[in-house]
Amino acid sequence: MNRKSKFKYCLFYICIFMFMQGCTMGTEDDLDSNEEKFTLSDFTEVEIGMTYDDVVKLMGKPTGSAGSGLVWQTYDLEDGSYIRLFFGNEERLVSMGIVDTKGRIFELRKH
Numbered sequence: 001m002n003r004k005s006k007f008k009y010c011l012f013y014i015c016i017f018m019f020m021q022g023c024t025m026g027t028e029d030d031l032d033s034n035e036e037k038f039t040l041s042d043f044t045e046v047e048i049g050m051t052y053d054d055v056v057k058l059m060g061k062p063t064g065s066a067g068s069g070l071v072w073q074t075y076d077l078e079d080g081s082y083i084r085l086f087f088g089n090e091e092r093l094v095s096m097g098i099v100d101t102k103g104r105i106f107e108l109r110k111h
Contacts, residue, residue, distance in 0.1 A: 036060060037078045040098065048111050052091040083108075 038059070046055055052073075056062075062073040062085070072084040080101045088094040094111040 035063065038075050038083070039078055040083075043075075043083055043096070043108075046085070046093070046096065048093055048096065048109050050093045052087050052093075055085065055093060 042059070045058060050058075055073075059075060063076040063082070064074045066072045066074055066084060070086065072086050075083045075085075077083065077098075082099050084097050084099055084105075085093055086095040088111075095107065096109045097105050097107045099105050
């Protein structure tokens with residue numbers, strides 16, 4: 001790999017890093033939040049394709065949100081990790097994952 005290619009790759013990764021730094025957790029002011037702590041088993045009835053309103057009826061309002069541009073609704077778990085839900089077109093759930101206490105993301109369900 002030549003020097004110019006290395007520079008492009010380095011610049012690309014710097015841009016990705018800067019973008020990720022801009023993705024911040026929401027605050028309680030962003031959402032009329034739920035202060036309840038959940039367990040992973042509480043989410044067994046949440047299914048891909050459900051509307052945002054259906055999930056809120058089942059689980060209550062999210063405890064927060066994360067991201068900028070693409071916003072994930074979050075529910076805090078008792079162990080310090082959290083469930084993140086992404087609602088796409090027509091406010092339907094398209095992705096559900098868990099973020100552990102080390103920030104690792106594990107997809108649970110995806111459309």
